[in-house]
Amino acid sequence: GAGVSQSPSNKVTEKGKDVELRCDPISGHTALYWYRQSLGQGLEFLIYFQGNSAPDKSGLPSDRFSAERTGGSVSTLTIQRTQQEDSAVYLCASSLSGGTNEQFFGPGTRLTVL
Amino acid sequence: DAKTTQPTSMDCAEGRAANLPCNHSTISGNEYVYWYRQIHSQGPQYIIHGLKNNETNEMASLIITEDRKSSTLILPHATLRDTAVYYCIVRGVYNFNKFYFGSGTKLNVKP
Numbered sequence: 001g002a003g004v005s006q007s008p009s010n011k012v013t014e015k016g017k018d019v020e021l022r023c024d025p026i027s028g029h030t031a032l033y034w035y036r037q038s039l040g041q042g043l044e045f046l047i048y049f050q051g052n053s054a055p056d057k058s059g060l061p062s063d064r065f066s067a068e069r070t071g072g073s074v075s076t077l078t079i080q081r082t083q084q085e086d087s088a089v090y091l092c093a094s095s096l097s098g099g100t101n102e103q104f105f106g107p108g109t110r111l112t113v114l
Numbered sequence: 115d116a117k118t119t120q121p122t123s124m125d126c127a128e129g130r131a132a133n134l135p136c137n138h139s140t141i142s143g144n145e146y147v148y149w150y151r152q153i154h155s156q157g158p159q160y161i162i163h164g165l166k167n168n169e170t171n172e173m174a175s176l177i178i179t180e181d182r183k184s185s186t187l188i189l190p191h192a193t194l195r196d197t198a199v200y201y202c203i204v205r206g207v208y209n210f211n212k213f214y215f216g217s218g219t220k221l222n223v224k225p
Contacts, residue, residue: 004157033213042201043158043215091157103213105157 002026004106006092012112013082021077021109025094032075033103034067035091043091049075050097082113117141117204123220126196132189134219136202139183145206147178149187151198152218158201161187192223 005024013019025032034046045059049069060066064082069075079086089110093103119137126132138147148163162169162176164185169176175188189196201218 035213035215042217043213045213045215093157102160102163103158105159107157 004092004094004104006090006106006109008109009107010110010112012114014114015084016081018078018080019082019111021079021090021111023075023077023092023106025073025075025092026104028096029094029104030072030097031095031101032069033093033095034075034077035093036088037091037108038088046077079111082111084113087111087113117214118202118216120200120202120216120219122217123222125222125224126189126192128194128223128225129191132192132196132221132223134187134189134200134202134221135184136187137184138202138204141182141204142206145204147176147182147185148203148205148213149174149176150201150203150215152201153195153198158215161200192221194223194225197221197223
């Protein structure tokens with residue numbers, strides 16, 4: 001079956017603009033995660049959705065970052081008034097449920113803020 | 115918040131076993147040890163996880179010490195395609211959404 005997909009694969013934007021990043025999880029997966037990976041660094045947890053529960057937003061770096069998940073499936077990560085330090089690869093993962101289930105990662109969106 | 119310590123890089127000859135160590139001295143009783151790897155420009159890929167018993171699957175083996183303060187990921191016959199960054203992660207049952215990925219170990223498999 002299809003894996004996790006993300007779009008766009010690359011995004012170049014100007015400082016101060018808003019961007020939206022999309023994640024399509026594996027069908028039937030109730031848990032969805034967003035991570036950020038800066039160049040040469042490990043992954044940084046951003047936000048977690050589990051079913052219809054309120055998301056865990058504790059990893060979002062500032063109030064310019066927000067995410068939603070419609071209908072328990074597709075998720076959108078929005079960054080408002082982008083800054084150069086937002087440049088990174090944004091990775092989405094899904095798992096069958098939370099707990100100890102394996103996370104399947106998408107290919108990521110490379111965001112470059114000029 | 116660093117919960118694991120790994121060497122920055124390791125080399126391994128093709129066809130030999132690659133043994134990647136990880137220290138997690140502050141691990142608590144309900145926390146699992148996970149291993150993921152990330153091949154250049156791709157998303158991370160799950161390898162294996164365990165709680166206290168050694169685990170084996172088609173990709174690798176995970177050896178966890180009896181005190182659970184360290185573990186070793188073993189790739190029994192490394193190939194060039196195993197060249198990647200390997201992340202050792204400690205994840206709790208209750209804070210399971212918090213996956214702390216450190217900087218990992220860059221494994222270089224050489225012909």
